[in-house]
Amino acid sequence: xxxxxxxxxxxxxxxxxxxxxxxxxxxxxxxxxxxxxxxxxxxxxxxxxxxxxxxxxxxxxxxxxxxxxxxxxxxxxxxxxxxxxxxxxxxxxxxxxxxxxxxxxxxxxxxxxxxxxxxxxxxxxxxxxxxxxxxxxxxxxxxxxxxxxxxxxxxxxxxxxxx
Amino acid sequence: xxxxxxxxxxxxxxxxxxxxxxxxxxxxxxxxxxxxxxxxxxxxxxxxxxxxxxxxxxxxxxxxxxxxxxxxxxxxxxxxxxxxxxxxxxxxxxxxxxxxxxxxxxxxxxxxxxxxxxxxxxxxxxxxxxxxxxxxxxxxxxxxxxxxxxxxxxxxxxxxxxx
Numbered sequence: 001x002x003x004x005x006x007x008x009x010x011x012x013x014x015x016x017x018x019x020x021x022x023x024x025x026x027x028x029x030x031x032x033x034x035x036x037x038x039x040x041x042x043x044x045x046x047x048x049x050x051x052x053x054x055x056x057x058x059x060x061x062x063x064x065x066x067x068x069x070x071x072x073x074x075x076x077x078x079x080x081x082x083x084x085x086x087x088x089x090x091x092x093x094x095x096x097x098x099x100x101x102x103x104x105x106x107x108x109x110x111x112x113x114x115x116x117x118x119x120x121x122x123x124x125x126x127x128x129x130x131x132x133x134x135x136x137x138x139x140x141x142x143x144x145x146x147x148x149x150x151x152x153x154x155x156x157x158x159x160x161x162x163x
Numbered sequence: 164x165x166x167x168x169x170x171x172x173x174x175x176x177x178x179x180x181x182x183x184x185x186x187x188x189x190x191x192x193x194x195x196x197x198x199x200x201x202x203x204x205x206x207x208x209x210x211x212x213x214x215x216x217x218x219x220x221x222x223x224x225x226x227x228x229x230x231x232x233x234x235x236x237x238x239x240x241x242x243x244x245x246x247x248x249x250x251x252x253x254x255x256x257x258x259x260x261x262x263x264x265x266x267x268x269x270x271x272x273x274x275x276x277x278x279x280x281x282x283x284x285x286x287x288x289x290x291x292x293x294x295x296x297x298x299x300x301x302x303x304x305x306x307x308x309x310x311x312x313x314x315x316x317x318x319x320x321x322x323x324x325x326x
Contacts, residue, residue, distance in 0.1 A: 040274075048276075093285065097258070114281070
């Protein structure tokens with residue numbers, strides 16, 4: 001890859017890193033409590049396996065982005081980068097979709113299943129989770145762009161090599 | 164692509180088609196009712212926005228696989244195929260992750276949020292959803308393999324063209 005072609009993915013990776021770090025920190029610091037029927041009730045991300053999964057995946061993606069910033073782009077490593085990017089993007093999509101599904105129930109409830117919304121009682125917690133979801137969604141978009149950019153480059157190289 | 168190289172993806176696409184069709188049908192036919200506290204309670208997939216999303220994505224993926232079986236693999240179309248496969252795989256991952264998160268709450272509940280498990284009351288419904296999730300998971304694995312196969316082929320062609 002030429003040097004000029006390395007700048008856009010480098011910037012995208014920096015953006016992705018800040019998005020996943022933000023998502024992790026905002027989620028970990030989410031905390032709120034309420035009193036319902038004289039019972040104290042604490043809301044935190046670790047009460048939901050889904051939000052824990054979302055946090056762990058964003059932490060892994062942060063570590064991955066951080067390591068990649070210091071890796072020179074040799075062709076053999078780049079071969080695996082595309083697959084590694086694909087795995088990380090899949091994990092990010094999976095974790096944000098699961099977290100969104102749970103956040104939707106927390107916000108709207110599900111009357112058919114008898115699950116009541118909880119965001120009215122713990123608004124600060126829900127605001128934090130919403131913030132984390134927005135950052136996580138940004139990370140997914142950035143990783144998707146990185147994948148498209150890589151695929152475009154490979155196919156471009158292929159047509160140049162063939163010509 | 165040589166003819167021999169076209170057989171594995173063709174078989175994988177046939178498998179993916181049957182997996183997504185199964186997931187769609189098994190989910191749409193899920194239905195159970197129960198009486199809780201003298202109130203009749205009907206469980207069906209359309210009561211949950213997440214399960215509706217899962218159903219729609221599997222139906223779209225089925226249509227996509229079906230169309231692709233009849234498309235000749237010319238190089239220009241194949242260019243877009245990789246990106247289309249990526250989009251369908253992302254949708255499948257997203258929908259199954261969201262559905263899994265909701266199915267987990269339906270099975271185990273979440274005592275912190277006060278959401279009770281419902282699978283004890285409507286076991287037939289939960290069995291159907293589990294079946295649909297298994298088929299949907301198989302579809303994700305198959306699409307992931309298709310993506311890896313495509314990426315491997317492109318990189319392979321690239322190194323051959325360079326040599």
